[in-house]
Amino acid sequence: MDPRKIMQPSFTAKYVSYLVPALTNIGKQASPSVGRCIDAEKIVRYEIDMALALSAEGFAWSHALEHKLRLNVDNHNHAGKSQSYLAHDDDHRNTMPVNHEPAAKKLKVDRTRSEPEAAEEEEERLTYLRKLIPGGSGEMMVDDETLLSELGSYVSCLELQVNVLRSMLQFN
Amino acid sequence: MLHRLESLESCNYNGMDVAVLERQAARLKWQQQNYVVQNNNLVELCASSMPQFQGLIGSNIGSGQMVQLKRPEVFLGSGDFQEFVNFPVAGAEFGDSEKLDLVPPEAAADYCISRTSSCQMTALNTSVMKEEREDMVLEKMESTTGSGRESFNKRKPEAVADHKGKNKRIKGEGESEVKTKCSTEISRNSSKENSKASEVQKLDYIHVRARRGQATDSHSLAERARREKISMKMKCLQDLVPGCNKITGKAGMLDEIINYVQSLQRQVEFLSMKIAALNSSVQFNVENLPMKEFPAYVANFPAAAKLPAMAGLPYFQLNPLQKESVNCMLNESILPAQTATEGIASASVSISEQSLSSSSMTQLQPFSTWNMDPQGSSSNLTVIFHSSSIVRVEYIRIWHLIRYTPDTDTS
Numbered sequence: 001m002d003p004r005k006i007m008q009p010s011f012t013a014k015y016v017s018y019l020v021p022a023l024t025n026i027g028k029q030a031s032p033s034v035g036r037c038i039d040a041e042k043i044v045r046y047e048i049d050m051a052l053a054l055s056a057e058g059f060a061w062s063h064a065l066e067h068k069l070r071l072n073v074d075n076h077n078h079a080g081k082s083q084s085y086l087a088h089d090d091d092h093r094n095t096m097p098v099n100h101e102p103a104a105k106k107l108k109v110d111r112t113r114s115e116p117e118a119a120e121e122e123e124e125r126l127t128y129l130r131k132l133i134p135g136g137s138g139e140m141m142v143d144d145e146t147l148l149s150e151l152g153s154y155v156s157c158l159e160l161q162v163n164v165l166r167s168m169l170q171f172n
Numbered sequence: 173m174l175h176r177l178e179s180l181e182s183c184n185y186n187g188m189d190v191a192v193l194e195r196q197a198a199r200l201k202w203q204q205q206n207y208v209v210q211n212n213n214l215v216e217l218c219a220s221s222m223p224q225f226q227g228l229i230g231s232n233i234g235s236g237q238m239v240q241l242k243r244p245e246v247f248l249g250s251g252d253f254q255e256f257v258n259f260p261v262a263g264a265e266f267g268d269s270e271k272l273d274l275v276p277p278e279a280a281a282d283y284c285i286s287r288t289s290s291c292q293m294t295a296l297n298t299s300v301m302k303e304e305r306e307d308m309v310l311e312k313m314e315s316t317t318g319s320g321r322e323s324f325n326k327r328k329p330e331a332v333a334d335h336k337g338k339n340k341r342i343k344g345e346g347e348s349e350v351k352t353k354c355s356t357e358i359s360r361n362s363s364k365e366n367s368k369a370s371e372v373q374k375l376d377y378i379h380v381r382a383r384r385g386q387a388t389d390s391h392s393l394a395e396r397a398r399r400e401k402i403s404m405k406m407k408c409l410q411d412l413v414p415g416c417n418k419i420t421g422k423a424g425m426l427d428e429i430i431n432y433v434q435s436l437q438r439q440v441e442f443l444s445m446k447i448a449a450l451n452s453s454v455q456f457n458v459e460n461l462p463m464k465e466f467p468a469y470v471a472n473f474p475a476a477a478k479l480p481a482m483a484g485l486p487y488f489q490l491n492p493l494q495k496e497s498v499n500c501m502l503n504e505s506i507l508p509a510q511t512a513t514e515g516i517a518s519a520s521v522s523i524s525e526q527s528l529s530s531s532s533m534t535q536l537q538p539f540s541t542w543n544m545d546p547q548g549s550s551s552n553l554t555v556i557f558h559s560s561s562i563v564r565v566e567y568i569r570i571w572h573l574i575r576y577t578p579d580t581d582t583s
Contacts, residue, residue: 023447023451026451040448040451041444041445041448041449043448044444044445044447044448044451045441045444045445045448048440048443048444048447118421118422118423121423122422122423122426125423125426125427125430126426128430129426129429129430129433132430132433132434132437133433144398144402145398145401145402145405148402148405148406148408148409149405151409151429151433152405152408152409152412154433155409155412155413155429155432155433155436156412158433158436158437158440159436161436161440162436162439162440162443165440165443165444165447166443168447169443169446169447169450
């Protein structure tokens with residue numbers, strides 16, 4: 001996808017340029033106690049997510065993500081923690097089996113499902129996608145078209161992010 | 173669209189038949205909103221009036237080009253079907269104009285097209301039509317005798333544009349206004365129709381072709397346009413998400429997208445945990461990457477030879493430390509694809525360490541401006557792009573794992 005190719009180097013550059021110094025800062029500040037390790041994880045996660053949000057300016061999801069992250073930081077500032085921007089990881093995992101079920105059902109009875117039921121399933125999936133993408137339930141992504149465009153950019157940026165992180169770890 | 177062909181083939185093409193005309197006129201009256209039939213009638217008439225056309229029409233039907241002749245139907249306004257009462261008159265004119273070869277199909281098309289422009293006029297100006305018809309003959313000749321649908325498709329917009337230009341010339345300013353009102357007229361007038369129909373093709377509007385049995389009211393048209401946009405976006409997503417080529421159907425696609433997004437998010441989570449672990453315990457490895465190792469890069473950015481950090485990158489408001497990391501990271505991207513990820517990794521991690529050591533600080537030189545170099549970065553693009561494909565390959569590899577086993581990240 002051409003826009004993705006154009007976006008990649010700038011995204012990767014921005015991402016690394018934000019994340020690497022942030023990580024070194026964390027490294028400097030963190031004390032080697034166990035308690036802090038958990039916090040360090042959260043902080044690292046925060047920085048990683050923030051790097052994603054800042055590297056992909058101009059999308060509804062990136063604005064929403066940044067906003068959410070800053071809110072989280074404010075809320076948890078006293079504790080020094082920050083949470084993943086995803087709906088709580090536990091919830092996140094719990095909802096997954098639910099998602100696979102309708103998928104299996106759908107695969108078995110694909111052709112025999114009547115249209116309204118298929119539309120319902122689509123709606124289910126779309127609402128689920130809205131939970132996955134930051135800002136999916138917000139006012140910016142009310143119509144399905146926007147949602148799908150944002151999904152496209154979000155998926156590309158996630159891929160890039162995974163690439164960068166993996167590269168960073170690979171030669172450590 | 174074969175059903176349209178069938179209806180055509182069932183028509184009587186043997187010569188001009190007044191009874192046929194009358195029959196068709198009657199048909200027109202009580203099938204008012206049936207554009208396709210009307211167009212069929214037009215074509216039938218033309219074919220019947222011009223026996224020499226039979227072969228052409230027949231061949232067109234066979235090749236499916238007849239369908240293309242219907243394309244002008246999209247110009248038909250639903251507006252005033254009284255105009256079609258004049259059709260026999262036009263048909264008679266077709267008969268009169270036998271001297272003009274290849275007139276009727278083009279004329280039919282022209283008729284349809286001019287119908288567009290005059291959709292709000294109650295009185296059909298057949299003489300004007302005739303002028304336009306003659307003007308359009310050559311164009312339509314080209315299009316109907318074109319080698320294939322594609323050529324017709326290509327020429328059609330030209331014909332349309334020409335036609336509209338001519339309309340303005342011949343009929344005056346009122347024309348364009350009439351045209352702009354057409355589509356709204358149509359949606360209003362056709363609000364109750366449920367038979368097969370088509371919408372006036374308006375360059376200003378999103379044109380949607382109604383299929384057989386679909387309603388044509390403005391709501392459903394807008395709905396259809398929206399659905400087409402959505403299906404377009406779904407196709408784009410299909411390109412993005414690996415392993416979706418065989419999946420048809422929106423729900424399946426959405427399912428795949430959900431799985432992919434979740435997989436990516438899980439990967440990010442896992443990687444972040446790893447990085448957090450490494451960050452606290454181990455410093456990122458240092459690998460110094462001198463510029464001379466990357467001749468291609470240096471060639472692209474001659475200034476780089478002098479400086480450890482690279483110019484030619486977008487200006488990101490970076491401090492010198494960050495600039496260094498960005499430089500080296502992009503620097504690495506010149507490397508061959510298989511080492512792209514390695515390069516990026518080593519560069520980025522090395523810089524983080526370098527930035528800490530005082531000795532490296534002396535190597536860094538602040539840049540006042542960075543020039544965006546799209547040319548130079550194009551090579552970076554392809555190389556970096558390869559690295560993302562690695563993610564996708566791995567995703568496909570663990571796709572089954574995700575589906576059938578408990579989640580295991582293998583990064």
